[in-house]
Structure formats: C-alpha cells, structure tokens
Amino acid sequence: MRYEPAPVYNAPARLLHWATALLLLIQYVLAWTMPDMHRDTQPIGLIAWHLGLGVAIFLLVLVRLLWRSAHAAPPEPASLPPALRAFARYTHWLLYALLIAVPLMGWANASSRDWPVSLLALMPMPPLSPTGSPIGHALGDWHRNFAWVLLALAGLHIAAALFHRFVLRDNTLTRMLPKHRKQAAPKQ
Secondary structure (H helix, E strand, C coil): CCCCCCCCCCHHHHHHHHHHHHHHHHHHHHHHHCCCCCCCCCCCCHHHHHHHHHHHHHHHHHHHHHHHHHCCCCCCCCCCCHHHHHHHHHHHHHHHHHHHHHHHHHHHHHHHCCCCEEECCCEEECCCCCCCCHHHHHHHHHHHHHHHHHHHHHHHHHHHHHHHHHHHCCCCHHHHCCCCCCCCCCCC
C-alpha cells in the first residue's frame, strides 16, 4: 500500500497561524506579569504593551480570516469520523471568534478608562467606547473571563493536534508544520 501525504496548508496560512500562536503566547505572558489594574492605574509599561499587542492580534486574525476566505483549507483526512470533523470545525471557528472578541473587549475597556490604544506604540487607534462608559468598564471583566476561555480552547487545540499525531497517527498536525515530511507507511 503506497502512502499518500495529506495536503498541507499553504505557506501564508502556516505563517499566519504560527504568528498568531506566538503573539498569543507573548500576550498571556504580558497579562500575567503586568500590574493589577485599578481606578488610578496608568497605561504604561507592560500594560501599554499588552494593549498594543492585543490590537496586533486582532488585526492579524482579521488578515487570517481574509486569507482563509480566499484560500480553502486542505481537506481533512478521510479517516476522520464525522463527529470529530464537526467538533474540529466548530472549535476552530470559536477560536477565531474569541481571537476577535477578546481584544475588542479589552480595547473597549481601555477606551472607557480614557487610555490611548495604539498598534504596537506606532499607530493610534480610535476609542471603541466613550470615556466612563459602564459597558466599557464591564467589558474589562468579560475580557478577563473570555481570555481564560480562549486559553482553555487553545490548550484543547494543542491537545487535539497531539492526539492526532500520537493516537490517531494521521497527518493532521503535519499539515500546519513549516516543512511537510512524509511519514512512514502505517504498520499493518
């Protein structure tokens, strides 16, 4: 039986995926190391970096969605059961939704605090809520809670990739790796 490698994501899709993952990792490190925010907290240092990186993640995800809308994902392994296929599809779209919603909530919260928000300290961004907005303030709590949900979902995404690699032994993980290598034929 000849082994056929699974189709891979194109290079821009892989680059956008791994750039998002790297920025998200840096963002969580910033979030855990920045000072707690109170009424008189100023958006300097790590907080300013957190805000700017959040805008970068938001814009990067928009680029990913635009790219994805014009370039179809490679087909999933035919051996994948329909229930897992549906679960993977819904999980991916939920990841996209959270990668958009969580930064927007943080941005709106910063705007309600009258904090300037800029793209990596280079380009000022418009406020998303008026200064003092109760909704903007409440979105800060939602931002924190949904950030935990996003982290859990990202962990599930990583666990699923490892499950595919080490339990199902299919090529799902290798479709997103920088270099696609042929695996040995499955043992019979």
